[in-house]
Amino acid sequence: MDYDIAIIGLGPAGATLARLLNPDLRILALDKKQECGEDGFQKPCGGLLATDAQRSFVRFGVNLPTSVLADPQIFSVKTYDLQTSLIRNYQRTYVNINRHRFDLWLKTLIPANVDVRHDSLCRKIIRQDDGYQIQFTDEGVHHLATAKYVVGADGANSMVRRMLYPEHEIRKYLSIQQWFTDKHPVPFYSCIFDNTVTDCYAWSMSKDGYFIVGGAFPMKNGNQHFENLKTRLLPYSFTFGDVVKTEKCIVLCPSKMSDFRCGQDNAFLIGEAAGFISASSLEGISYAFDSAEILSKIFNDNVSHPNRAYHKNTLKLRLKLFSKIVKAAILTSPFLRKLIMKSNISHVDIITPK
Template sequence: MDYDIAIIGLGPAGATLARLLDSKFNIIALDKKLTCGTDGFNKPCGGLLATDAQRSFIRFNLNLPTDILTNPQIFSVKTYDLQTHLVRNYQRTYINFDRHKFDLWLKSLIPSQVDVRNNTLCKNIERIIDGYQITFEENGQHKVVTAKYVVGADGANSMVRRMRYPNHTLRQYIAIQQWFEEKHPVPFYSCIFDNKSTNCYAWSISKDNHFIFGGAFPKKEANLKFEQLKQKLEQNGFIFGTPVKTEKCPVVYPQRWRDFHVGNERIFLIGEAAGFISASSLEGISYAFDSAEILSNILNRDIKNPNKAYYQRTIKLRLKLLGKIVKAKLITTPILRRLIMKSNISHIANVE
């Protein structure tokens, strides 16, 4: 084998695994993004670090550099139900940050002994004796390497997952996000429910003099539903104007236990590639960290059957995500959401 481990994708899951693996391993890591700047793959993520992800930083003994943080830091989320015209404020302890800079920073923490290949696209993974043959394009050139283990950290549209589980379909939405010049007098976060536009949800965030609006929509009419929802929100005081940029990508939406696939036969799936994302909030960074940490501990200790160990040690993680699926069904069901919001539980009213 050319390498012990091949990591496909260097988002939060893949970059964290590459950083935590022992130096005894010969590792190659393939990533779409470039090494610096704003070029490369930009994911339509709002860029909010949730509490569970913050706990991971405590375990990793890491601190966020200030150039990743963005303004303002807001402590509540304004929740809109367009069916009932209810609006509620709920306290949240998110950290507002630049997602693209965050991903590049996580990559910068990868030890120098890891063979990081940027601007690459994995084309094929084929089983061979004692491992796998990985075919990829790097800067337009066709290349082939071999590795004993393969880790799919390649996100919602994971090629590794599709190769390993060709007959399994995992529900996906299209996440669309647009950036605008901030024109609201008071910056805010929002969570928006409108079952006529999507049975998932939408969001808005104020960030460094920009107003970001995004949402997850059914694939067939994603662009249409996105624009229709913008029109509805303009009637609720949202100010858009001309988009500065638009971002788009698929996002997985787990609905059941068997939507979580962790791999087998020396292939492992971590982060969103494994279906590890909250169905209720689409937050995936904390689960990317958790799954990468679990797998690194298994591989570093040379456990005899690493696939079995990874399956067993992620059961707690999958149970937690199963609870998020139940929560998602509650908050995306109009009558139940209305009851929750009308109860005013945890709502903080603005001072008039």
């Protein structure tokens, strides 16, 4: 075997795993993002770091450089129910980041002993008797490598997941985000529910002078639903103007416990490739960190049945994610959502100067 472990994808999950593995392990890490610069693959994302992700940084002993922060930092989320016209403000302690700079920074933390191939596309993975053959293109040149273990950290459309579970489909949505120059008097975050356009949810955020509006829509007619959403937001003082850019990608939204897949046969899934993303908020960076941390301990301890150990050690994580499926069912039910919002629980009144 050329390598002990091949990691496919260096988003938050893969880059964290590559950083936490023992230096005596021989690791190949492939990522289609470029090492630096704004070109190449960029992950469409809200770029909000939730408290669980912040807690991971505490455990990792890693501080966030200001270069990855976005402006401004906002402490509340305005929640809109467009079907009842209810609006509530809830306190949130997200850290507002520039997602692409964040991903590039995470990659710089990977130690030099890891063989990192930037701007490199994994094309095929073939199971062999004693491991895996990985076929990839690096700087336009085709390569073959072999590894005992393969880790799919390749996100929502994971090739590793499709190889391991060709029959299994997770519920997915078309995520669309549009960027505009921010013309609102006060930058804000919002969370938008409207079952006429999606049975998931939509959002907006202010970031570095831009106003980003996005949502997760049914795969069929997703673009039309997005346009309808923007029209329905106009009476609520949302201002759009000219589109600076439009981003689209698939986002997974697990709907049952069996949607979380850990891998098998010395192949492993971490982060969104495993389905580890919150069904209620589509927050996934913290679960990418957590699953990478759990798998790193298993490899570092040279556990004899690593697939079994990983499945067992992610149980708490999977149960937490299951609770998000239940939460999502409540929040996307118009009746229950109305009850919660009407109750005013956790709502913070905004003082407007006279």
